[in-house]
Amino acid sequence: MSQVISANRLSDGIVVFRASNGAWVEQLRDAEILPDSVAVKAALDLVELDIKANHVIEVAAFDVAVKGDHVEPVHLRDKIRAKGPTIHPGHGKQAAL
Amino acid sequence: MYRYDEFDAAFVADRLNQFSDQVQRRLSGELTEEQFRIHRLMNGVYLQLHAYMLRIAIPYGTLSPRQLRKLAHIARRYDKGFGHFTTRQNIQFNWPALKDIPEILGELASVEMHAIQTSGNCIRNVTADHFAGAAADEIEDPRPYAEILRQWSSIHPEFTYLPRKFKLALSGSPHDRAAIQVHDIGYQLVKNDKGETGFAVYVGGGLGRTPMVGHKIRDFLPTKDLLAYTQAIVRVYNLEGRRDNKYKARIKILVHEKGFEAMRAAVEAEFEADKSELLALPQSEVERISAYFAPPALPERAAQSQALETRRASDHAFAAFVDVNVSKHRQAGYGLLTISLKPIGGIPGDATAEQMELVAELAEKFGHDEIRVSHEQNLVLPHVALDDLPAVYDALAAQGLATANAGLISDIISCPGMDYCSLATARSIPVAQRISERFADGPRAKDIGGMKIKISGCINACGHHHVGHIGILGLERKGVETYQLTLGGSGDESCTLGDITGPGFSYEDVVDAIETVVDTYIGLRSTPDEDFLSAYRRVGMAPFKKALYERDSGSEI
Amino acid sequence: MPLYKNGSFVQDQWTTIPEGEAMSPAGHVIVPLTWWQAERQAFDDSHVPIGVRIDPGIAIDDFIADLSRFALIALVIPKFQDGRAYSTARLLRERHGFKGELRAVGEVLIDQIQPMLRCGFDAFEITDPVTQAALETGRVPGVTHFYQPGVNEAPKAGARPWLRQAGR
Numbered sequence: 089m090s091q092v093i094s095a096n097r098l099s100d101g102i103v104v105f106r107a108s109n110g111a112w113v114e115q116l117r118d119a120e121i122l123p124d125s126v127a128v129k130a131a132l133d134l135v136e137l138d139i140k141a142n143h144v145i146e147v148a149a150f151d152v153a154v155k156g157d158h159v160e161p162v163h164l165r166d167k168i169r170a171k172g173p174t175i176h177p178g179h180g181k182q183a184a185l
Numbered sequence: 186m187y188r189y190d191e192f193d194a195a196f197v198a199d200r201l202n203q204f205s206d207q208v209q210r211r212l213s214g215e216l217t218e219e220q221f222r223i224h225r226l227m228n229g230v231y232l233q234l235h236a237y238m239l240r241i242a243i244p245y246g247t248l249s250p251r252q253l254r255k256l257a258h259i260a261r262r263y264d265k266g267f268g269h270f271t272t273r274q275n276i277q278f279n280w281p282a283l284k285d286i287p288e289i290l291g292e293l294a295s296v297e298m299h300a301i302q303t304s305g306n307c308i309r310n311v312t313a314d315h316f317a318g319a320a321a322d323e324i325e326d327p328r329p330y331a332e333i334l335r336q337w338s339s340i341h342p343e344f345t346y347l348p349r350k351f352k353l354a355l356s357g358s359p360h361d362r363a364a365i366q367v368h369d370i371g372y373q374l375v376k377n378d379k380g381e382t383g384f385a386v387y388v389g390g391g392l393g394r395t396p397m398v399g400h401k402i403r404d405f406l407p408t409k410d411l412l413a414y415t416q417a418i419v420r421v422y423n424l425e426g427r428r429d430n431k432y433k434a435r436i437k438i439l440v441h442e443k444g445f446e447a448m449r450a451a452v453e454a455e456f457e458a459d460k461s462e463l464l465a466l467p468q469s470e471v472e473r474i475s476a477y478f479a480p481p482a483l484p485e486r487a488a489q490s491q492a493l494e495t496r497r498a499s500d501h502a503f504a505a506f507v508d509v510n511v512s513k514h515r516q517a518g519y520g521l522l523t524i525s526l527k528p529i530g531g532i533p534g535d536a537t538a539e540q541m542e543l544v545a546e547l548a549e550k551f552g553h554d555e556i557r558v559s560h561e562q563n564l565v566l567p568h569v570a571l572d573d574l575p576a577v578y579d580a581l582a583a584q585g586l587a588t589a590n591a592g593l594i595s596d597i598i599s600c601p602g603m604d605y606c607s608l609a610t611a612r613s614i615p616v617a618q619r620i621s622e623r624f625a626d627g628p629r630a631k632d633i634g635g636m637k638i639k640i641s642g643c644i645n646a647c648g649h650h651h652v653g654h655i656g657i658l659g660l661e662r663k664g665v666e667t668y669q670l671t672l673g674g675s676g677d678e679s680c681t682l683g684d685i686t687g688p689g690f691s692y693e694d695v696v697d698a699i700e701t702v703v704d705t706y707i708g709l710r711s712t713p714d715e716d717f718l719s720a721y722r723r724v725g726m727a728p729f730k731k732a733l734y735e736r737d738s739g740s741e742i
Numbered sequence: 743m744p745l746y747k748n749g750s751f752v753q754d755q756w757t758t759i760p761e762g763e764a765m766s767p768a769g770h771v772i773v774p775l776t777w778w779q780a781e782r783q784a785f786d787d788s789h790v791p792i793g794v795r796i797d798p799g800i801a802i803d804d805f806i807a808d809l810s811r812f813a814l815i816a817l818v819i820p821k822f823q824d825g826r827a828y829s830t831a832r833l834l835r836e837r838h839g840f841k842g843e844l845r846a847v848g849e850v851l852i853d854q855i856q857p858m859l860r861c862g863f864d865a866f867e868i869t870d871p872v873t874q875a876a877l878e879t880g881r882v883p884g885v886t887h888f889y890q891p892g893v894n895e896a897p898k899a900g901a902r903p904w905l906r907q908a909g910r
Contacts (some may be wrong), residue, residue: 099212100282101237134721146232149495163664165603169234173604175532175614179265179280180235199885206883207853215872220851223823306823336889342860343832346825424801437854458837463891571897 089151091128092119092159093135094169095144103169103181104144106131112144115181116159116170121152186247186555187332187477197294200340204228205287212284222496227345227457229275232288233607239286241293242304245313245331245355246274246558246565253556257298257541259696263289268541269528270534272649273301273352274312274558275381279605301339306347306418308338311458313355314363315559316479319521319567321513324374325382327355329475333466337412341498344419348426349434351419352391360538363394364676365398366390366559367652369436370418370425377405384411388418388448389440390680392646397437398680402443402452408471409457412464421448445725448732481568483551486518490571503578506589511574520571522552523591524564524581530622532614533599534562542582551577560600561637561650563591590626594636594703598649601664602642602659609642611659611666612692616640619696624703633703635716639674652676654718655702656683657695668695672702672729684726685697687734691732698733705732746855746877747865754867756793756814757848759821772845773815775805785811795847798826802833809834812842819861822834828861835862835893852876856884860892 093106104112105119113119122128128149138144151162161167172180199390204224224230227242231341241256248256249383256276260268263285264278271277281289293299303310311331318326334353338344344351356367367373371387384406390399406414422436425443436566440448497504511520523545527533536544537603548556551573557565569577581587590596597620600606602613615642624630639653643660644667656671690698703717705728710720721729745754759765765773766820769790773781778794792877793814796806799857805812812891815834817827827846845865846858852873866872874885887893899908 096217096232096236096471099284101232101235103235142212164666165234165609169602172235174441174620176613196885196889199887203883203885220853222821224853306825340857340858340885341804341890342888342892344825345827345857346823346854348825420829424826427799428824428826429853461836529892 089162090122090124090154091122091149092116092152092161093122093128093131093147093149094119094146094166095135095138096147098142105170106135110134112138115184116152116161117157119159121154122149186249187244187328187474189345193297193336194294194340194685197297197301197404199288200228200299201287201294205239205412206292207590208283208287213368220239220421223282223305226529227305228286229301229303230283231304233279233605234603235605236518237283237286239289239300239606239673240271241277241280241298241300242276242303242310243276243558244272244335245296245317245328245721246315246560247328248556248558249296250548250554250556252296252298252347253378253541253545253548255292255298255536257545259289259292260538260541267534267535268697270536270558270562272560272562272600272647273310273544274315274320274560275310276558277601278350279371285736299310304350305345305489306349306351307345308341308347308353310339311335311353311355312363312368312560314357315557315561315565316329316362316512316521317357317557317569319519320360320362321515322360323358323515324376325357326475326478327357327372327374327528328478329471330372330374330384330408331355332474332477333411333471334415335460336413344423345415347419347423347500348428349431349436351422351436353415361676361678361680362559364464364649364680366680367392367396367649367676367677368399369422370415371399372411374471375405381407383407386414389437390678391435391437392649392651393435394432394644394646395435395438395441396646396651396682397441398682399437400440400449402445402449403584409466411466414452414456415461416464417452417459421451421455421676425451444662478565481555483516483519483553483568485572486572488517490518493574496575502587502589503575505626506578506587507574509589509626509631510591511569511571513714514568518571520569520574522566522569522574522577524566524586525588525591525596526586527588527596528585528588528589529595529625530618530665533597533617536564540584540586543580547580563596588626590630592635593626593630594624594633594638595621595626595630596637598637598639598653599649600641600642600643602648606642606647608645609659610644610661611642611668613640613648613657613659615644616657616659616692616695620699623696632713633717634713635718636691636703638676638699650674651682652680653683654721655699658689659701662689662691666692668698669691670695670698670702672726672735673718675718684721686730701732703727705729743875745845746866746868749880751868751874751878755766758795758816759903768836774812775800778805778808796830798824798830800871802830802838807837809838809840812840814843814845816845816847816867818852819846819854822849824855828857831858831861831863832893833870845883852881852907853883855882860888860895862893 108136150166171182230236316637367390373385374472387399403717445515552566599617603609640657641648658669670686674683832834847867870888
């Protein structure tokens with residue numbers, strides 16, 4: 089299963105995703121898709137530096153389904169993190185989509 | 186209501202400086218996240234699914250208009266224009282930045298508010314009956330004692346690192362509106378046969394994954410021993426409560442595993458051994474604090490209001506609003522007005538900045554400057570003249586706050602669930618919204634009568650589902666939301682935990698299942714006055730189970 | 743191990759004997775309670791200062807009879823979130839009148855120093871470098887207004903001597 093690494097930014101708590109250049113981005117579509125557990129492990133090792141530097145907290149990899157250009161989290165919880173509350177279409181990342 | 190003196194103000198300023206320093210040390214990396222977490226939690230700061238969440242204490246649910254306006258300002262300035270009133274008389278903001286939180290706490294301090302101990306393994310915000318000081322059935326206002334407990338428990342050096350969170354609730358009336366029997370300690374003001382006031386004390390109640398109804402550990406505790414006895418209970422818990430498993434760390438588990446009689450013996454022994462008179466409450470001090478809670482001078486009024494009756498006769502919606510949302514005040518000509526934060530199809534407990542400001546204004550104009558927050562996630566104006574109700578109603582209606590459903594089926598308690606909460610296993614709020622839409626607040630809801638539906642999005646039970654007449658627990662099964670129902674729970678003086686109906690229902694089917702339960706109740710009630718809880722207690726689970734499950738298996742054949 | 747006492751780091755006069763290790767019955771040693779209970783007769787005719795190490799979960803009743811024999815009690819804080827020792831410390835000071843050194847050992851962090859002081863601890867073994875650095879600057883973060891009297895804080899006259907304490 090493909091995965092993406094997400095975290096919360098320490099300073100404001102906003103959900104961020106790890107991009108292929110190592111930056112933390114706010115939209116899932118800009119995140120790096122990691123094809124297998126080896127890639128996930130390698131990326132998580134790199135992220136350790138960002139945790140130590142106190143940029144991000146709550147780092148975790150989550151499952152995504154990729155269809156063409158579209159990336160969709162597999163689990164509801166991750167969908168909600170990637171978009172925002174289902175009850176508030178105007179709030180969270182979905183507002184900018 | 187209570188007003189800070191210089192000491193209280195200095196204390197909150199102190200705490201703010203301390204926490205600001207901790208935030209700076211965290212941002213600079215001096216504190217690790219693990220070390221910081223405990224401090225941020227003890228100052229009300231969680232990390233939720235989307236962002237940080239700040240939980241602000243509203244001690245014993247009492248607010249002034251000035252404070253509510255400040256909350257509106259915070260909602261607008263630092264958040265997304267709304268706040269969420271919780272099941273523990275707190276308000277939560279869902280989107281504050283960590284770096285802004287010291288500033289927000291500074292704003293709160295300017296109106297004598299804080300977020301101290303709204304989370305963490307410490308003594309939490311002390312809650313009380315939201316009708317305190319106004320209810321017709323009250324023995325004595327519990328809030329002075331709640332305030333004394335609040336002060337005593339604030340940054341208590343011995344009790345800041347308890348095995349788990351610790352919740353106190355007080356009721357001054359025989360009818361328990363504060364759910365005291367499902368708190369770690371519940372205090373019920375009572376009179377003994379000499380006419381003295383004291384507390385019946387309950388210990389070891391709690392919801393969560395192992396729900397328990399509290400045991401009555403004292404029939405009568407003199408009010409002067411309030412702190413000394415509380416200290417004895419918390420000390421026994423601090424020393425003996427389990428720390429090996431956070432799911433078994435609440436005092437209810439200690440009471441259960443140690444045995445209630447052994448627990449009582451240990452508490453009484455600790456209470457007896459503490460010879461220090463330091464914690465004995467001097468009557469003068471109780472009176473000093475009580476003076477802050479003196480009821481407002483309410484001008485005498487006729488028991489019947491001509492203005493109200495005239496409007497009622499011509500306006501069906503207004504009549505329904507008065508019948509449902511106004512409770513009996515102890516003074517003739519006045520009412521306790523519940524402002525429902527449960528608009529049909531809305532988010533239980535949410536209020537916009539504009540709504541908060543309107544309620545603040547109404548409290549100033551018509552409510553003797555007092556607002557209450559109920560654990561049922563509504564607001565209350567505790568002292569409204571019946572004559573003023575038409576004007577209050579019109580103003581509320583203009584802001585979408587005149588839903589006539591207090592205590593009815595659409596007055597649903599719901600935790601934030603998976604839409605916000607990092608612990609949740611399923612969504613709660615959209616389920617509440619769909620139930621609310623299904624039954625609404627019209628004649629059908631009125632016919633169903635008093636009904637408390639409570640929804641939690643995980644086993645931690647912030648939505649109090651165990652004590653809902655109908656409880657709904659959202660779980661995750663194989664990656665899919667599933668909802669378990671419980672029936673017959675009650676959080677009042679006849680406290681009982683609900684019984685599980687059987688297998689859970691899908692997100693799609695759960696509202697139909699609730700409707701099946703409701704229709705079954707309507708079909709079997711002995712009279713239209715027999716409410717759901719009474720009917721359930723009379724007939725038990727069987728007819729509901731049959732209706733919920735046998736119909737489904739039948740259709741498959 | 744750096745020892746913080748009375749506002750500064752001081753030379754530790756005591757030697758801690760780890761669990762299971764043999765020792766000669768000299769003074770100024772901190773021994774596990776089990777060791778004391780097994781070997782105490784070796785000290786019957788001696789008056790050397792003895793310290794005892796108390797793990798959390800040990801009830802005061804298990805060693806209270808020997809309290810007068812201890813010049814030092816080290817209360818173990820296995821994790822900084824573990825608050826049992828705070829109650830034990832207060833009880834030793836307030837109920838049992840223990841006047842010797844009350845030492846916090848284990849995970850002792852900077853933000854817990856003030857509440858520990860208020861519960862009657864007077865010595866701290868520091869292992870965390872950030873805590874050590876902070877204490878070396880003479881900084882014990884905390885608050886200066888208290889709603890409860892702490893150990894050895896005489897109630898002040900005023901409206902509410904039983905509840906409030908200002909100043910350190």
